[in-house]
Amino acid sequence: MAAMTKEWLGGTTIFAEMSALAVRTGAINLGQGFPDTDGPEEVREAAVRALREGKGNQYPPGPGVPELRTAIAEHQLKRYGLAHDPDTEVLVTAGATEAIAAALLALVGTGDEVIALEPYYDSYAACIGMAGGTRVPVTLHPRDGAYHLDLDELRDAVTDRTRLILLNTPHNPTGTVLTREELAAVAELAVERDLLVVTDEVYEHLVFEGEHVPIASFPGMRERTLTISSAGKTFSFTGWxxxxxTGAPELVTAVRSAKQFLTYVASGPFQYAIAEALRLPESYFEGLRADLRAKRDLLSAGLAAAGFEVYRPAGTYFVTTDIRPLGESDGFAFCRALPERCGVVAVPNAVFYDHQKQGAPFVRFAFCKREDVLREATFRLRSL
Structure with missing residues (x-):
């Protein structure tokens, strides 16, 4: 584990490598998860208005501007029935990545074990390593066209050294959305073993099958859960x-103590704009899901026609595929050659695994792109 963490901390991420390859070759970049169109015009105008009115041009308050903290608390209450005090139980961060880093730095000490669902977002490993913790992967297994959590494996992974469970649902990169029953079992385990839970819910509004249920809403979880989300995926402003x-005051205070030595504050004018974005009508969120569901189906069908085995995601905006039907087995080699072979960039899933052999034949594609771009990508992939 230590060697891998040092390698990740000392080098560039797979996203940087593949995005650079896309630029060099002129390939369609379906590797990194960012939209190729901006979000709602009224939200952009809210940011411009904040700039012109001098809101956030200087350091905003450390916890975040009051308008946004209030909007976040309203969102959690309206959507999930979770009541939060915006002054003591909400903290604004420089994206979810900083929130994850600050939470792990605040709550994990040397030798503490952190359980993470594998494959996992690459920053999880780096942040656990920076905190001095030991990550313990619990692998999601592909079966019947989707990925599944083995609750027995999760329970067996808990030891006396386990400090917290780092949960991600909807899950990147597999697109798995944990069910209410699965979350209830995780919650029961956390209460039984007195574990903290840090839950990454940035794709909460991108669920196509099933429902998103915050684990903080289960009995005994409110006081032991830190819930993380962001505006980037929901409103297509990843650059902001x-x-x-959100969470109990003592947990949020701990995260703020670490966060103040990372960025201190960030994104001042954009915070005011996201406060307005969170109050957009339900039609916006429904339209976003419908648009991305159609794009998921378009890309999934195109990948299947090109010869990939496709694991159709229930959420997020990524599709995982198996390259073995194409006569390939090394995802790294496949992805590095793909731009030259057919002008498309993808990401090898092995980078999201501790045991890279388990992820070797799997490759991830992003579908948060314009429909014409996805159609062109699937046309090119058919040449495989």
Missing amino acids: KVGWV
Whole structure:
């Protein structure tokens, strides 16, 4: 584990490598998860208005501007029935990535074990390593066209050294959305073993099958859960880097203590704009889901026609595929050659695994792109 963490901390991420390859070759970049169109015009105008009115041009308050903290608390109450005091139980961060880093730095000490669902977002490993913790992967297994959590494996992974469970649902990169029953089992385990839970819910509004249920809403979880989300994926403003943490006051205070030595504050004018974005009518969120569901189906069908085995995601905006039907087995080699072979960039899933052999034949594609771009990508992939 230590060697891998040092390698990640000392080098570039797979996203940087593949995005650079896309630029060099002129390939369609379906590797990194960012939209190729901006979000709602009224939200952009809210940011411009904040700039012109001098809101956030200087350092905003450390916890975040009051308008956004209030909007986040309203969102959690309206959507999930979770009541939060915006002054003591909400913290604004420089995106969800900083929230994850600050939470782990605040709550994990040397030798503490952190359980993470594998494959996992690459910053999880780096942040656990920076905190001095030991990550313990619990692998999601592909079966019947989707990925599944083995609750027995999760329970067996808990030891006397386990400090917290780092949960991600909807899950990147597999697109798995944990069910209410699965979350109830995780909650029961956390209460039984007195564990903290840090939950990454940035794709909460991108669920196509099933429902998103915050684990903080289960009995005994409110006081032991830090919930993380962000504006980037929901509103297609990934460059604004506006994220947030909600939870019990003592947990949020701990995260703020670490966060103040990372960025201190960020994204001042954009915070005011996201406060307005969170109050958009339900039709916006429904339209976003419908648009991305159609794009998921378009790309999934195109990948299947090109010869990939496709694991159709229930959420997020990523599709995982198996390259073995194409006669390939090394995802790294496949992805590095793909731009030259057919002008498309993808990401090898092995980078999201501790045991890279388990992820070796799997490759991830992003579908948060314009429909014409996805159609062109699937046309090119058919040449495989």
